[in-house]
Amino acid sequence: MNSQAREGACAFAWRNYLLLHSGIGENDNRRAALYRYIANIRDTGEDDFGVLQIAAVAY
Template sequence: MDVADRSTDIARANTLRRSYGTALQLRNSRNETARQSFSGFWEVSMTSQAIEGACAFAWRNYLLFHSGISEDDSRRSALYRYVTNLRETGEYDFDLLQIAAVAYLKKLDELHDDRGARLAADQALAECLESRSAQPDT
């Protein structure tokens, strides 16, 4: 890395430090930085795919039982918010995201209350997690 590149990196780090209040660690290798950037992109992409997939699965199943519902129904955006929030709390398992999404829509339809539907879906998710932990490893 030559002096000009190093000074440019230092200037960027100082700008980011002022903007976001974080300290950046400069890497000696541009490949290291590129690899980390790609890794971050991959993680975001996989997260987005898990959220989109779980929501799509639950929504398509919901539409099978409720033929008069529009694709742009407010329940769909509520579902997306719920699954996104659930994913942000640390739930990474795609199967469990799907289960929670289906449970959320079912309870939202029954209760007509977002908060109650979230609570019921969270309880269903907790039961699934509990039953998984009770199963012996094979």
């Protein structure tokens, strides 16, 4: 579930970000930064979806 948890957490956070910032494009550089941030957390061994989701939204 590790990659699914990462992808799901990032997708959730990015959708919410786009709702708040309508002028941002879908493939903005901030999206890549979010994915890198969550990938770094995942690389520490954290694979709980809830924790990753909270981290992604907080980022």
